[in-house]
Amino acid sequence: MSRAVERNVVRKDGAAKAAGTARYVGDLALPGMLHARTVRSSIPCGDITRLRLGFDTSGFTVVDAGDIPGRNVVPLITDDQPCLAVGRVNHAAEPVLLLAHEDRERLLAATVDIEYRPREPVFDAERSDRVFKRVAIAKGDPDEGFRHADVVIEGEYRTGHQEHLYIEPNGMLAVPENGGVTVTGSLQCPYYVHRALTVLLGLPADKVRVVQAETGGGFGGKEEYPSMIAGHACLLALKSGRPVKLVYDRAEDMLATTKRHPSVVRHRTGVTRGGRLTAMAIDVLMDGGAYCTLSPVVLSRGCLHATGPYRCDHVRIDGRVVMTNTPPNGAFRGFGAPQTQFAVEVQMERIAEALGMDPARLREINALRPGDTTATGQVLGDDAAAREVLRSAVARSGYRRKRREYRGTNRGIGLSLFFHGAGFTGSGEVKLQSRASLELTPAGVRVLVASTEIGQGQRTAHAQIVADALGIPYERVEVAAADTARVPDSGPTVASRTTMVVGGLLKECAAEMRKALGGMTPAAYLRAHGPLVVTKQYEPPPGLAWDDDTYRGSAYGSYGWACDVIEVERDPVTEEIRPVKVTSAHEVGKAIFPLGARGQIEGGTAQGLGYALTEEVVMRGGAMANAQLTNYIVPTTLDTPPMDVVLLEKPYAHGPYGAKGLGEMPFDGVAPAVVNAIRSLGIDLREVPATPERVMAAARIRDSRLRPGDHERASARQAGFGIRDSSITLRQRRRTAARKPWTGRR
Amino acid sequence: MTAAYRPIVFTLNGRRVSLRVHPLKRLLDVLREDCGLTGTKEGCGEGECGACTVLVDGRAVNACLVPAAQAAGAKVVTIEGLKGRHPLQRAFAEHGGAQCGICTPGMILAAAALGPRPTMDEVRTGLAGNVCRCTGYEGVYRAIQKQEAGSRKTEGRRQKPEATGRKPGARRRAPNSRIPNPEPRIPMLRRRRT
Secondary structure, three states, X not given: OOOOOOOOOOOOOHHHHHHOOOOEHHHOOOOOOEEEEEEEOOOOOEEXXXXXXXXXXXXXXXXXXXXXXXXXXXXOOXXXXXXXXXXXXXXXXXXXXXXXXXXXXXHHHOOEEEEEEEOOOOOOHHHOOOEEEEEXXXXXXXXXXXXXXXXXXXXXXXXXXXXXXXXXXXXXXXXXXXXXXXXXXXXXXXXXXHXXXXXXXXXXXXXXXXXXXXXXXXXXXXXXXXXXXXXXHHHHHHHHOOOEEEEOOXXXXXXXOOOXXXXXXXXXXXXXXXXXXXXXXXXXXXXXXXXXXOHXXXXXXXXXXXXXXXXXXXXXXXXXXXXXXXXXXXXXXXXXXXXXXXXXXXXXXXXXXXXXXXXXXHHHHHEOOOOOEOOOOOEOOOOOOHHHHHXXXXXXXXXXXXXXXXXXXXXXXXXXXXXXXXXXXXXXXXXXXXXXXXXXXXXXXXXXXXXXOOOOOHHHHHHHHHHXXXXXXXXXXXXXXXXXXXXXXXXXXXXXXXXXXXHHHHHHHHHHHHHHHOOOOHHHHHHXXXXXXXXXXXXXXXXXXXXXXXXXXXXXXXXXXXXXXXXXXXXXXXXXEEEEEEEXXXXXXXXXOHXXXXXXXXXXXXXXXHXXXXXXXXXXXXXXXXXXXXXXXXXXXXXXXXXXXXXXXXXXXXXXXXXXXXXXXXXXXXXXXXXXXXXXXXEEOOEEOXXXXXHHHOEEOOOOOOOOOHHHHHHHHHHOOOOOOOOEOHHHHHHHHHOOOOOOOO | OHHHOOOEEEEEOOEEEEEOOOOXXXXXXXXXXXXXXXXXXXXXXXXXXXXXXXXXXXXXXXXXXXXXXXXXXXXXXXHHHHOOOOHHHHHHHHXXXXXXXXXXXXXXXXXXXXOOOOOHHHHHHHOOXXXXXXXXXXXXXXXXXXXXXXXXXXXXXXXXXXXXXXXOOOOOOOOOOOOOOOOOOOHHHHOOOO
C-alpha cells in the first residue's frame, strides 16, 4: 500500500469546492429565518447622548446591551472589549445596536440616529500613552557589543495596516434550540467562539454548540472577531426565538473587523568590518487599535522574531503595543513577525550597503546554525536551516549574477532571510492542553479535532498522518466537521500549529489505536468489542522550558526557515513597482501534503506582495476610507509573477513525520525582499506598502552611475554636517571610506 | 407582490426558466435565492472579485453587476451547470486550484470561457477579474494546464473560440506595455521539487 504522507493525494474538500456544492454560511437558509444587521458608531471616540429608532419597529427584533444575559464582553486576553457599546464608543464602526427582520429590504432601510458628545481621539500610536503590553528581551551586554563594533547603523522602518481580504466575508447563523443556542459560521476557532458565547449569554457549556461551516479563507481574520459576530447573532436569535443569519457585506467586513497591526521598528546595530553582528538594539512599537484583542501575543511574537534568523551575542529588544481610537487590530498570518522581520531585513540590507558587502554574504556570515542561541537563549537543534535555504534561493535565482547585470537598469533584485516559530509562543501550548481524538468506523476511522479547514488543507494533512500511522488507505479516513458537540478542544487553528501540534496528537492516537486493533479490521473490531475512541492530550517535548516573566528559554518548539529572492521592475514614468519573479526556498521539516505546502508558500507570497506594494489601508478620521475592493488593491493574476518554490526538509524530532509549522512563514519575508529589490535600484525606501507615491518621495541618488550602497556612503558624509536621518556614525565613515568596494567575489 | 412583475425567461444550465422577479434584482441574488443555486458566491458585490462569475451566452460576467432583466433570452451557465464533470473541476480539485474554495466556482467558469488550450497571456488576462487570496494563482495555472492535457481527449467540449472571457467589470489595468512578459507560456512544466 502506498503511503499517504508526502504524496499529493486528492484533497478531502476538493471535489465539493470545485463542484460548487460546498456550503458556506451565506448558502444556508432556514424556515422562519431573520436577517440581521449591526448598527455601528460613526465617530472614533465619544459618548452616546441619544439613540433614536427612525423606523416602524413592527416585525423587527432590536437588541441593545441591556438584552445581554451574561457579561457584555468579547472575552479574550483582557475582557476590555464590549460586545455592544454602552455609553462610550472607542472606535468608528463599533457595534452599538442590533436589528433583525425577515425582509432584508426593510432591514436595510431602517435608520437609527445616534447623537454623540465627541471626545478627542488618539490616532498616532507614537503619541498614545495607553500601553496594552510591554515586552523586554535581553541577551548579553549590548553596550559591550557596541564597543566592539567598527560600524554602527541606525534605521527606522514602518509598516501599515493590512486587511485580510478572505474572499468570503464573515458570517454566522444562530439557531435557538434545546434551551440554548447553536451557531454555524465562518470561523477558525470553534472553542474561542464557544467560550465567548457562554460568557456573553450566561449559558452552561453544554447549551452552546458551535459548528464551523465551510470557511472561505481566514488568514487570522477569523480567529477572534467571529466571537463578536456569533454573539450578535445569538442575542438576536434568543430574543426573537428564531434562526438569525448575520452575514457582513464586503464594506462592513473591511470597516469593522480586525487588521494587521501597523508598526514602527527602530534598529541600532553594531557590526565589524568583516560583517559580524556585535550588538542589536531594537525598539518595536505596534498600534493595537481601540481594544486589546490579541495584541500582547502579537507583540510578543513580533519581538521574538525581531533579530531575524541571526546570531548575535548582545541583544536588547523593547516592545510595546498601544491603544489608538481605530478598529482593533488582531491576528493576521505572521502575527507580528512580518513587521519585525521587515525591519531587520531592510536593516541588514543597509548594513551590507554600508560595508560594501554582498547582502547574501552578510546574511550567510550571521545566519543562525545548529547549536547557536537565539535572543531568548534557546539553543537551536539540528534542524536549523537558515544557511541551507539562503544558499538554495541564491543559487537557484542567480541572485549574484542578476545583481550585477541589473545594475543601472530599471530592474532590481532583493533577498530576505527569515524564520518562523511554529505553535503557540512559550508556554502557550502547555496552557492550551489541546486534545485530539480518533473514532473507529466500520470502514476505517474518523478524525475528531476542533482544527478547522480554512483552505490550508487541514482535513487532508490530518487524514494523511492518520492513514499512515494506522496503516490504512487515505480514503478510509474521514474528518468530522469542527462541531463543539462532537469534537474535543484541539486549540485554535492559528500559529502554524495545526499540522505540527494537532497532527502530532493524531499520530499518537493512531499509534495507540493500531495497537488496540491488533491486526483486526475496523469492522471486525467493532463487532467484537464495540465502539473505540482514542484521545490524546498535548505534552510538551522534553527540554522545552520557557519563563514568561524573563522571556528566557525556548520560545518555540521548532522554527521553519526560508529565503525569498524577488525581482522587480520600476516604471520610470509612474514609479510603479512590479514584481516579475519570485524564488522562494522554504525549509518545512517534512511536507506532509506537498501540493498544500506549495500552495501555502505561493499564496502567502502573493499576499505578501500585496502587503509590500499595493495594499494600503487609508485611515481617515479613524475609519478605513477605502473599504472596498475597487481601491483597496489586492494582487490579481496580472500583479502576481511566476514563483519558483523550493521545499527543503530537515525533520523536526517532535513533529509528525518531522513536520514543522508552515502556514504563516511564507508571508514574513516578502515585503523586505521587495523593498531590498527597490533599494538595489538606488531608492532609499524603508516603509511598506511601496506605493508609487512612496517610491517617488523616497530619497535617492540621481546619478545612475552610483552603485547600490553609494547612497549609504553619501548619507554618511552628510552625517558630518548634521543632516537629519543620518544613518551612519562618523567613525564608520572613516573606516568604510578606506575600504575598497566589494568586488562581487563569492 | 412578486406576481406584479412580468416574467423573465432565460435558459439556466440548459433548462428554460421563467421567473417573476424585480427586473433590477441582481442576477446573483436571482440565482442564489430564486433558483436555489448557491454555488455562485458573493465576494464583494461591486464587480471586482469575480466570485460571482457565471457564463452568459458563453461570456464570463460578474452576476453581481447584471440586473435580472438583462438575462432575458440568454443562456446562463452556473457552476452547477458543469455538473462536476468538466475537466477543469477535476483539475482544480486535484492540482491545487482550490484551497478555501470560495473563488473556485467563479474561477473555473472564467477559465472555462477561455477554451481548452489558452496561452499563459490569455489565462492571466482572462482571470484578471477573479481574485484568489489563497493560491497566489500558481495552483490555478497548474490546474488549467492539467485540464488542457485532460480535455484533448474530449475535444467535443471545446468552447467557442470567440469567447474571450473579457468581463464588463474586468480589472483595472492591462499588463504594462513597457515590460515584456518574461513568461509567455505557463511555466509550471519547469517546476520540480528538490
